[in-house]
Amino acid sequence: MSGLALGSMYGLIALGFHITYVVSNTVNFSQGSSVMLGAVVGYTFAVRLGWPLPLAMASALVACAAFGLLVERTLVRPFAQRGSNAWLMATVAGGIVLDNAVLFTFGKEPRSFPSPLAMQPIEVLGAGIFPLQLLIPLIGITIAGGLSLLLRRTRRGKALLAVVQNADAARLMGIDVKRTIAVSYALSTALAGLAGLLIAPLFSVHSDMGTLFGIKAFAVAILGGITSASGVMFAGILYGVAEALVTALLGSSYTQIVMFTAVIAALALMPNGLFGRAPVRKV
Amino acid sequence: MHAQVEFANIARRLLLAGALAFAITLPAKAQEVVKLGLVAAMSGQSAKSGEAIVRGLSIAIDEINARGGLLGKKVELIVRDDESNPAKGAIAARELVQREKVAALFGGLDTPVSLAIVPFANQNKIPFMGVWAAGTPITRNGAAENYVFRVSAVDELVDKALVDYSLAKYQAKKPGMILINNPWGESNEKGLKAALAAKNIPYAGIEKFETNDVDVVPQLSRLKEAGADVLYLVANVAPSSQVVKSLDRMGWAVPIVSHWGPAGGRFSELAGPSAAKVHFIQTYSFSGKLSPKGEAVLAALQKKYPEIKTLADVTPAVGIANAYDAMHLTGLAIAKAGSLEGPKVREAFYAIDTYPGLIKTYQKPFSPANQDALSEKDYIFTHFVEGEILPLTQ
DSSP, rough: HHHHHHHHHHHHHHHHHHHHHHHHHHHOHHHHHHHHHHHHHHHHHIHHHHHOHHHHHHHHHHHHHHHHHHHHIIIHHHHHHHSSTHHHHHHHHHHHHHHHHHHHOOOOOOOOOOOOGGGGGGGETTTOOHHHHHHHHHHHHHHHHHHHHHHHSSHHHHHHHHHHOOOOHHHHHOOOHHHHHHHHHHHHHHHHHHHHHGGGGGSSSSSTSSSEEEEHHHHHHHHTTTTTTHHHHHHHHHHHHHHHHHHHOOOOOGGHHHHHHHHHHHHHHTTTTTTTOOOOOOO | OOOHHHHHHHHHHHHHHHHHHHHHHHHHOOOOEEEEEEEEEOTTHHHHHHHHHHHHHHHHHHHHHTTBBTTEEEEEEEEEETOOOHHHHHHHHHHHHTSSSOOEEEEEHHHHHHHHHHHHHHTTTOOOOOOEEOOOHHHOOOOOSOOOOEOOOOOOHHHEEEEEEEEHHHOOOOEEEEEEEEEEHHHHHHHHHHHHHHHOOOEEEEEEOOOOOOOOOHHHHHHHHHHHHSEEEEOOHHHHHHHHHHHHHHTTOOOEEOGGGGGGSOOHHHHHHHGGGGGESSOOOOOSSSOHHHHHHHHHHHHHOOOOGGGGSSSSSHHHHHHHHHHHHHHHHHHHTTOOOOOHHHHHHHHHHEEEEEOOESSSSOOBOOOOOOEEEEEEEEEEEEEEEEEOOO
């Protein structure tokens, strides 16, 4: 039960990997830091400055989207344009820079982000759970479904996908390629920020809270087959639930070993992930 | 002719003596201050601990310098951040000794980092004073000439105290352990098992969790099913609060007897109202009626660090108090040795007779058989009430 909420959170972050990948074939490895940024900015506005929660959350998401635009403009575009893969390292570095910048500005101590949805546990199927833990999967699945529809059914979504197939052709068709990629980055970091805001009341807010989430989410994205939004979300939930089950059944010493071995095994058997499609190579 | 030779001889001798004197004064000039090094977590989750240690050391150094310093020189503290990373700590220790030429090293909160520095300190004959990390093998490291001293808790003794407390207060019959998955957790796993075995008490289970685990419900459920009636908790402040929050969700009101991890930060904010249920060990508390020394140190702290407004800001008290006493003991050893040479300072530590400190009055605090100045008699149990650490009576 508790794995569901965590898994959906991995899924949300992994969706961010998915969205930039399908649009531009690049991913932002500072997603973990975006999770942290969402939580830290949300905390600062809501708790420190006492803003109403919806306004604070919206501002945090805007801040994350802005960070995404910045990452795309400075850490991805210059390298991708030259056909270099250095964006990979550049985004990792960008994440570390952000983590440490937050360490200096936000402070060194973990802080608590209280939420009315994580105060009184309710009982579901005999297990105590915070209402927030039910809300997270709901939001996750809704967003994954919405994203899937957006990409496949709407003109704008199709425009997004056209960019990755052939950027030049897309440009000739009047699609603003640069803007489309930038938007996908903003969307991806906003998703990570949302995950951060959602998990913060269950966790604590500090500058390195996102790192491990980022790594697990990337594993989830690959596992789900990075090209399918619903696949990525499903893989996230699967990962979270499996993680909790392994801990409960075998004991916590085995969790990481079993989980990451399973990821490797799954990828060896299904190289395109559980729900991904092999890229079509035209000869 | 003869006189000329004589003159040349004298001149040569004078030159030689001058050169010799110069050679002697050169290093002495570079050592106009007594440099002491600190390797501790100044950033990351445990950054608050490093800040507390710096404060404790600085207050003691100010007092020593006000009395004329050590060996006629001012004492200067050089701080390096280990980021809670053993490799970084080991490099920092090497840099402090080899480049900054510090006379002694102080250690921080993380047992893994201190363990990485111990072999270096022993090989290079540099006194290494632990003021926080409680891992048993830090001081009990098996070196023939042990340069590692400590003014802090020792896991093995803490574990005995935790077991004793759980028996006296809660009549524990089958305790369970929830431990952080690192060398500190391991050190306490051994200690708790031994302490329980000595009392002939079985344990319900041993569960580990990670620093960044959000949810500890699966581990705690295993302990609950195994029939645990008391939990021993060993983890730093943020992971400890995840345990408390997970217990809240489960609705499991089990007594928690904890090592001192929760003291390292804003535990009552992070863990919520249930934080007060966690009873944890401390070596010192600034709450309640203070000794004159306690009053003086508190006043000095408030004067030097204006951001300290209430007692809730004097956290973590153990870091401040241990560091304060450790600095004065180190100062006494250096003064007694009359030298900054490691082997002489080491011998002088053993020669310290009485030191009326903040935590207690130390009588012969160190001997080659026991390099720890504090014992289980010096521990107190405390809990958090609205951000302040208050002592509990047994």
